[in-house]
Amino acid sequence: MKRLVFLMICTLVFISCNKDQDKLPQSGTWTVNTEFGSFVFIVDGNGAYITEIGLTHSNWSCGGVTLGGTVTISSDPGWIITNSHFTIETTIGPSSEHHTVIITGTFSTNGREASGTWEETLFGSTCSGSWEGSY
Numbered sequence: 001m002k003r004l005v006f007l008m009i010c011t012l013v014f015i016s017c018n019k020d021q022d023k024l025p026q027s028g029t030w031t032v033n034t035e036f037g038s039f040v041f042i043v044d045g046n047g048a049y050i051t052e053i054g055l056t057h058s059n060w061s062c063g064g065v066t067l068g069g070t071v072t073i074s075s076d077p078g079w080i081i082t083n084s085h086f087t088i089e090t091t092i093g094p095s096s097e098h099h100t101v102i103i104t105g106t107f108s109t110n111g112r113e114a115s116g117t118w119e120e121t122l123f124g125s126t127c128s129g130s131w132e133g134s135y
Contacts, residue, residue, distance in 0.1 A: 023111035024048075025081055032133035034118060036060040036067070039103065039131075041088070047111065049078025053088055055101065063125020081107070098123055105131075 024047030031040045037058035041050045052074045057067035071092055079088045084107040092099040105116030112135045119128040 022084060022109045025084065025107040025111045025114070026135040028135065030114065030133050030135055032131045034131050035129045036062075036118075036120065036127075039118070041103075043081070044078060048081055049075075050081065050086055050088060051075060051078040053090070053103070055092075062120060062122050062127035065122045065125070067122070084109075103131075111135075 025043050027043045027045045027047055029040055029042050032038060037056040037060055039056065040054045042052040043049070044051050052072060054070060054072040056070040059066060059068045073090050079086055086105050088101070088103040090101050092101060100121045102119045103116065105114050107114045113133070115130065115132040117128060117130050119126060
């Protein structure tokens with residue numbers, strides 16, 4: 001009887017400890033709508049890196065500069081995802097002081113939702129906002 005009670009307690013502790021474990025971010029292509037247009041990012045098959053980001057600006061203005069079009073940036077092995085968090089910091093164009101982009105994000109415990117902030121600096125003017133996405 002004591003052995004049975006002990007096994008039941010061990011089983012309940014194991015189930016309780018494992019039910020709330022975070023899942024890895026869903027691998028694949030995520031699409032997010034934003035104030036400037038949208039961005040997509042690709043999470044690798046292991047849920048460990050973001051390997052590519054694509055930014056689409058839809059006639060969006062920041063500091064007197066209006067942007068339109070799409071740019072895709074890849075990174076090898078990618079921007080690392082640590083404890084469900086990531087930061088992508090990159091420059092667009094030949095002169096890094098003219099256009100920088102920072103996107104931060106956190107994946108939910110189910111690995112299928114994410115949210116964060118974005119910031120773009122164009123010729124000295126900075127515009128920013130928040131984003132939410134799901135897979």
